[in-house]
Amino acid sequence: MGIDADKVDEIINAHVEVTDALKEERDNYKKDAEQLPTVQKELDDLKKATEKNGHDPYKVKYDALKEEFDQYKSDVSAEKTKAKKDAAYRALLKEVGISDKRIDAVMRVTDTNELELDDDGNVRKADDVKKAIKDEWADFIVTEHSVGANVSNPPANTGGKKYSSKKEIMAITDSAERQKAIAENHELFGF
Numbered sequence: 001m002g003i004d005a006d007k008v009d010e011i012i013n014a015h016v017e018v019t020d021a022l023k024e025e026r027d028n029y030k031k032d033a034e035q036l037p038t039v040q041k042e043l044d045d046l047k048k049a050t051e052k053n054g055h056d057p058y059k060v061k062y063d064a065l066k067e068e069f070d071q072y073k074s075d076v077s078a079e080k081t082k083a084k085k086d087a088a089y090r091a092l093l094k095e096v097g098i099s100d101k102r103i104d105a106v107m108r109v110t111d112t113n114e115l116e117l118d119d120d121g122n123v124r125k126a127d128d129v130k131k132a133i134k135d136e137w138a139d140f141i142v143t144e145h146s147v148g149a150n151v152s153n154p155p156a157n158t159g160g161k162k163y164s165s166k167k168e169i170m171a172i173t174d175s176a177e178r179q180k181a182i183a184e185n186h187e188l189f190g191f
Contacts, residue, residue, distance in 0.1 A: 085112040102140040
């Protein structure tokens with residue numbers, strides 16, 4: 001044929017590679033064909049079980065997983081709703097004047113599940129809820145103002161000794177008595 005010896009070797013090597021690849025592919029198909037009766041038997045068994053029991057085992061698994069997922073979604077939704085209700089109730093507690101130190105204690109014993117929220121996340125009938133908070137938690141409401149002494153009617157002098165100088169007061173050795181004398185004679189100290 002007039003082909004070089006080098007080219008003949010290349011052609012033979014290429015032919016061997018192709019043949020070996022085809023043999024390997026044939027062997028894989030042969031293995032798969034040998035497993036076919038086992039797979040067919042499993043399929044027939046599943047069909048018989050489905051006909052016998054009246055339900056598909058995969059459908060049962062699917063339904064169980066779907067129910068579990070739906071329950072999970074419901075739980076997550078309930079947690080989000082509870083968090084919104086808790087936040088709205090905390091805001092009402094602050095508005096009413098409950099001490100910041102006591103808000104957590106009030107939240108631990110309060111069931112916010114019965115609260116109704118509007119579309120904006122605010123508590124419905126907030127005035128009624130505030131009134132209930134004031135009635136129930138009155139001891140925790142902080143009063144911001146204090147009443148001073150009646151200036152038009154000052155307290156009576158308790159009979160403390162009047163000192164005439166600062167030196168006299170500073171000479172007192174008992175510190176409690178000296179503090180009392182300073183308080184009673186504050187005008188000598190400029191306050």
